[in-house]
Amino acid sequence: MKIQTTSNGFDLVLDGRLILCHRSDAPCLFVGQGDARMDMYRGNFDIEDYVIERTPLAHAVVSGSEIAFSAAPGQSARLTLQVSGEEQNGVITFRTDDAAINRLWIRVTGEEGEHVWGGGEQMSYFDMRGRRFPLWTSEPGVGRDKTTEITFKADVAGKSGGDYWNTNYPQPTYLSSRRYALHVETTAYSAFDFRRDSFHEIEIWAVPERIELTVRPTFVALVKAMAERFGRQPPLPEWVYGGAIIGLKDGASSFERLERIIAAGTKVSGLWCEDWVGLRHTSFGARLFWDWKANDDRYPALRQRISELEDRGIRFLGYVNPYLAVDGSLFPEAEAAGYFAMNGSGDTALVDFGEFDCGVVDFTNPEAAAWFADRVIGQNMIDYGLSGWMADFGEYLPIDVKLANGIDAKVMHNAWPTLWAEVNARAVESRGKTGESLFFMRAGFTGIQKHCPLLWAGDQSVDFTRHDGLVTVISGALSSGLLGNAYHHSDIGGYTSLFGNVRTMELIMRWAEMGAFTPVMRTHEGNRPRDNLQIDQDPQVLAHFARMTQIYVHLVPYLKFLVADASTQGLPVQRPLFLHFEDDTRAYTIQDAYLYGPDLLVAPVWHAGTTEWTTYLPIGAEWVHVWSGRTFAGGQDATVPAPFGEPPVFYRSASEFAGLFAGLRNL
Structure with a gap:
């Protein structure tokens, strides 16, 4: 310089x-x-x-x-x-x-x-x-x-x-x-x-x-x-390639619903139950009980159930965040040891989450971070049999608490997601499970890449809106992927349902189509499960979802190639078009289509009521429409039919995986 x-x-x-x-x-x-x-x-x-x-x-x-x-x-x-x-x-x-x-x-x-x-x-x-x-x-x-x-x-x-x-x-x-x-x-x-x-x-x-x-x-x-x-992430766990992670929060009934989903032909790699810790009933509705251990009342004999699922190649996943409810069993243990962030009076800082208070474990205190990693995540989750979890709420550090390292919470606030990721990664490493246990986070900051193995896109609305719906997932994957985050995914069907905004059949089906061409497929019942359509409540939706999981599994040889590229070279699985087409400046601003590795171009349908789609194909390759076999020269807009089950996907005709991609037409 x-x-x-x-x-x-x-x-x-x-x-x-x-x-x-x-x-x-x-x-x-x-x-x-x-x-x-x-x-x-x-x-x-x-x-x-x-x-x-x-x-x-x-x-x-x-x-x-x-x-x-x-x-x-x-x-x-x-x-x-x-x-x-x-x-x-x-x-x-x-x-x-x-x-x-x-x-x-x-x-x-x-x-x-x-x-x-x-x-x-x-x-x-x-x-x-x-x-x-x-x-x-x-x-x-x-x-x-x-x-x-x-x-x-x-x-x-x-x-x-x-x-x-x-x-x-x-x-x-x-x-x-x-x-x-x-x-x-x-x-x-x-x-x-x-x-x-x-x-x-x-x-x-x-x-x-x-x-x-x-x-x-x-x-x-x-x-x-x-x-x-x-930092580069480790390869995805081998078990992920078995299919979708099914998100259900229906207590013991989750297992019965899972069997019906599998019976429909769905390829399943995991069952994810946020409510494994039990529920708290508030005027807002049912909330998770923030005391991070299995709740025997809501999930009887859970440890045995987890073992039975694993024998079938299906893993069990849960949920955790850095807060502990005052009426839970872990709170007094942490408070007695002085592991919580403090208020101005030198007492445990309590945060109101709506009809229940919590303390936030102070990860700037090395002993507190080690305790949470071993006692909470290590013993209560990994040792119990969980193979993964949502590590939520990394962005919630209050800005008025006093921290053990003496640094102003306003300065530590952005750093908090990285500290939270490090706690989770330490727990995984301590059990020798790096590359096998899979936790996923929405919060992040500089350095999260070296600790968090998988991002998720957060809480999209259950709709097609330009700034809040399905299409925002693509921009999130592309922007974060340029900075060393190789793996990204989203809640299939979206999450946030408020003010009468609810899922449609069309939305779930289009979201599942996109999910089949991401590193991990995972569903979520959303914040209001009873108000919103679920994948197992409509035969057409379930059949469509099952087929999308079959497409995901069909592409596993290619995905493994991309995962190897990510873990050794740091290239993201989902890539902006310009990454491999530098001379095509039109590709620089496209954010509603992406390259799935170097050879597949995916342009998810993100408008309602659409059965035809137009997308740009970059200069420098001959492109083959997956479903029709029709070829297109690069450097042009391509308009193709886009009925349900045939999302706009193209592959490079010269790809060494061309035969694998062409095989999608037979599914």
């Missing part, structure tokens, strides 16, 4: 790419102070900043690899940058003696026509150019479009309406079509602003540790470098 001085500033260049352009009349760096108001309500945040100072640091003095910034000549430096790095990797570290600085803005050079992707898991917009993205882990919101009625109602009813940028998994990292990546090493609140043609402004509510820059000649090489930086 080179600093090239000019008469009134400098240029910072990495491998021929202009990164920072500073001039005294157009500074690249601003510092100052802000006073933020943050209100949290059950994982939703209302955040507002009052900027007290924003001072442009117009004067820069370059001395070797250091750049000292001040507001004007003759003034003392307020911030110093240290530049280092090799030809394709650069690092900018920050140093200041000014304790008053708690806001920093840096402008990275942009180009007209440039595209940017990443930001963690972004659900509404894959290409982030033209918009501002706050990066703060939270609930994604019920409705993510402020112009819609459902978002308005969610805001009024529970302060839970979202916006396009709300996400469970933010990460201050982006990739540019200029073939470089930028990562900000900080856990503080930050924002990426891509609304200007000539620069990208990065806002950080702290002086960051450093900014990392990575340049590679191709997108594939750049994505591999991201996986190398943030």
